[in-house]
Amino acid sequence: MALAANDQTKPNDLDPFWMPFTANRQFKQQPRMFVEAEGVHYTTADGRKVLDGTSGLWCCNAGHRRKPIIEAVQKQVEKLDFAPTFQMGHPLSFEFASRLTQMVEGFSQVFFTNSGSESVDTALKIALAYQRAIGQGTRTRLIGRERGYHGVGFGGISVGGIVANRKTFGPMLNGVDHLPHTHDLAKNAYTRGEPEHGLNLADELERIVALHDASTIAAVIVEPVAGSTGVLIPPKGYLKRLREICDKHGILLIFDEVITGFGRLGAPFATDYFGVKPDLFTTAKGITNAVVPMGAVFCRDGIYDAFMNAPDNTIELFHGYTYSGHPLACAAGLATIDLYKDEGLFERAAELAPYWEDGLHSLKGGNHVIDIRNIGMVGAIELAGIPGKPTARAFDAFLKAYDKGLLIRTTGDIIALSPPLIVEKSHIDFIVDTVGDVLKTVH
Template identity: 70%
Template sequence: MNNLESFWMPFTSNRDFKHNPRLLVRAEGVYYTTTDGRQVLDGTSGLWCSNAGHCRKSIVDAIKKQAELLDFAPTFQIGHPLSFEFAERLIHMVQGFSHIFFTNSGSESIDTALKIALAYHYSRGSTTRTRFIARERSYHGVNFGGVSIGGISANRKQFSSLLNGVDYICHTHNIKHNAYSKGEPEWGMHLADDLERLFVLHDSSTIAAVIVEPLAGSTGVLVPPKGYLGRLREICDAHDILLIFDEVITGFGRIGTAFASDYFAVKPDIFTTAKGITNATVPMGAVFCRNGIYEAFMDAPEGAIELFHGYTCSGHPVACAAGLATIELYQNEELFKRSAELAPYLEEAVHSLKGNKHVVDIRNLGMIAAIELEGVNNKPTVRAMEAFKQCYDKGLLIRTTGDTIALSPPLIIEKNQIDFIIDVIRRVLRSIN
């Protein structure tokens, strides 16, 4: 084994991990293989991202072919055909959106969306609209823009210099009213009206955009109450404020439709994606802009750059090849439909854990579920992390966030494999203190 010290691992207790490492060396379908040859069922699609399972041949072949043909081409004042082909393919997946801006991650997608929102208002002469409204308990990546609008304190406290002009509406999580909800909770639509409270402090004419995750994933799977997102849309429309959805997790079939905006029938002005866009085989993200946003920039002088923003690898040819093959696979295997059909089975399976030791709430929507555990006094996350380690030892990879176990298995998973996930978690809950 190579020395493990040189890699500073992200979002990891490095000392704990390197004392007892968990190393994966192969993947296929819904399984990882460890260094000692054990199979581990992937209950989290890697990190909410390998929606079609691992090492799918058609995607791998597309990557190999493209790397041999055109390994890299810049997209500053020059281009390559695949970036335009992929953008067109993506636009055809959703109605009312006309343009795609390519990035390399969800974090870059968020920063891009924020900059587009500011520049859009500037291009229209609305120079007072410089403020962002986000939500408590939100996660929008780890770049300075995303951390600034993110609502998780642990992700912010080490970094003092963040964006100014950001405020927050309240989160929607309420166990007292919504414990053990199946799908969208009945209580909480009125929480969207907290946005209007902020207009007293910040005149609505100063606000560029409101940004939310349609379903908040990394903070513990917080499913929006019925009507909540629609109410946000109404308020934003009434005050000429852009609405941005962060669909890095919910995009590409995770809740049974191409995007969460389809499922909830609420259209944002801009939405961000990454993860499932290439089945996580090559890093990539994309920002979708509704009709009219791109056009607002086109009054610039002829030959001028309309938006001073971009990345070296925006629209990378190998990523585009992976993305095209991924979308083709999603469609050929009808994985979004499969996700919708499997969702009720996952729902019933995960809710069967109600009443088990330590469980205080269970939440789900589509192929996402969460089991919230009672925290240990003065030791947040300890119980969930112990569950994570024991599940791994028993052949199951789960995700933990705070005191919550999160599940988001590949959309190709079978019912007996869902049963295995629930059985392992049930046994682990009985054994942990």
Template identity: 40%
Template sequence: MRDMNFLIENNGKPIWHPMAHPAEMRANAPKVIIKGEGVHVTDLDGRTTLDAVGGLWNVNLGYSSAPIKQAMAEQLDMLPYYSGFRGTSTAPSIELAYELVDWFRPEGMARAFFTSGGSDSVETALRLARQYWKIKGEADRTKFIALKKGYHGTHFGAASVNGNANFRRNYEPLLPGVFHIPAPWTYRNPFDETDPARLAELCARALEDEIAFQGADTIAAFIMEPVLGAGGVIVPHESFMQRVRAICDRHGILLISDEVVTGFGRTGAWSGARLWGVKPDMMTLAKAITSGYFPLGATMIGETMAEVFESDKSSFGSIGHGYTYSGHPVGCAAGLAALAETRRLKLHENAAARGMELATALAALKARHDIIGDVRSQGLMAALELVGDRATKTPADKPTMARVADAAYEAGVMLRVSGSNIILSPPLILTSADVATIAEGLEAGLSAR
């Protein structure tokens, strides 16, 4: 590593950071993280903080998982890379595909297509959805429907199904034939409905209405996060995804469950679809599949879709899609180790238990601080929506959000700010003491505004 003076001098200059204005990064140098251990990270100044962001929803096992590091080192010695483009497989890719199918068998998954991350996985699902209908002889089914406030990545197709203008406007026009319906968000929705069950029904009706308007025979798939993550941890009523599944079945539309965040235990269940008792047609995975130790993702394909592709006798069934690093042997080795540790530690159970403790702590903070307009959580994914005024629900401004995050950091907790939301997605190895530390950091941040 270069010396400290070099890092300070060049911080924020040669890099353009994701989801940030380059000028702002040059004017206000970002934090330089140099070490991670357990649930903590240490910056260039030697300050250690509890990472309540979990990297980016993904470091479920924390920063000290020796089995993952060992698996990666051993695979680097054996075979650091080989391509799957020439009809070749590697041992780790075969093993991991088998494990993933077994893991998500309750959701009806039968095949795995490897990618390099979440955006790749969503892009793959969208392409396979269109291809599926061509194989079926229904080539007019090209459209997609998604939820407003949903987040599905940054690739052209993935950004097109995003339901937040912040991730769309600078890159429009995007993919044509993509339409959005209201999210089941009790705090802000066009129906002014605060009852979650009633809101789920209204949003489901909006889906039915959009399908009728577009024509069911033109729609390829509906895509949704079982719990909306980057949009502000919007937790639907338990009936909503089941309603969506029934509507899709009624109109012959594929259902894609975007599990990039919710897969592998974060919600308190092994997947968001399993949490709500739904079998989708495809699932998109990434993030916790390696606990962030290697960029890897997968698109899981359900039994019915797999049968259609594999029984096809025409050229339409050939997969004309892939990535240089699809099924990367080091990534798959990391994935195998991460999944073994995830299962051994029963991280979904810990996420559920610690999530209840966190929800209690956040409710107590809301009772003390008028700036908190709403608190939402499911397992170890949570959001505090900050407002300038509770009565009008006016979102807190950017300087206020920055002051809260900075004060919390000084108090020993790393937070993520997204618009007027404070997002919490800590590692799933979190302890009760760690939950208390997060609450203390939030208290310091909210008190300093």
């Protein structure tokens, strides 16, 4: 039954929604509302156009309100709204899994989830269960990295390395250790693409192995490009070296590709871009262009097979979600990857990347700017922080950019940018010009 509006329940009452990763009090005093979107623009409640410089939350890679995806979801909801995937199935989930595994060589299965956080926890659980399945049950330790972001599940924040995401929630998972992050401003400031310095940081994994012994370590998880912490790009050879050390010690390597997957770097996945294959990699966001929440864990050849020696009619992996492989998500996903292919969006991103790079680096010398970095269609502008007021300068830039018609993302005192892959050069010019204007006036 519909609830009538009254003094306690109002259609426009902002208080009941506890907003995620938001300064709730500030927002509810001066709300910023999007009511419509199309292409690379949002429309605000007061009718202004705002260019989406962040692909929503790194997720609307093909832009907004794309008709092929809308029509696929509409058609599917009229035919089959939900079907369980516990001991049952529906055709689209198998079709979508097959299409996904055809996108990348050497990965035979995907496990469907509903978000990046769920993808990470799923990958960690598969890694632990796999080690046990192959007779390596002592391998229970997980290794993450400082400043890493792997969602907000307890597994993800345990292997993650952003202090604000961890400090409130107790001891988290036991037996987790962390590699050092790769951000070295003194040596790598204003790098275009992969930094020259920092390969040696991968060798810290050898130190961790010596400390704990390889027989206790199940997996290492890293973002190929650390997005949410402010676009930290791996030094040349770093990911390859991690792969070599993991192979040497029988440790699984997991890439968190929730941000880098589906064209963000100008290739289907970061594993293609860097030429380094993990054992598992997580995805979400761009898998459905964010139209319906979904994620997937890609498993290299042989992972799934290790579980298939269980007795007949026995569940091989006690893990899953009610909405794993949801019909509407699969419909959206199939339409999304068709759109990526039909419009050549991954190739388009690769072609635009040099123009994007030049535009961003033209901001060198701007007010408070201490670094600019980029890779593919991702960029970051790092600002000197205000002593005693971390994040204040970047948040000021965020608000001023919004007022000027541009949505940016900030983390700490870093401006992160990741526009939809359908962006035009004129849009890139607008982004660069607007950020440049904003930088002139930030406190």
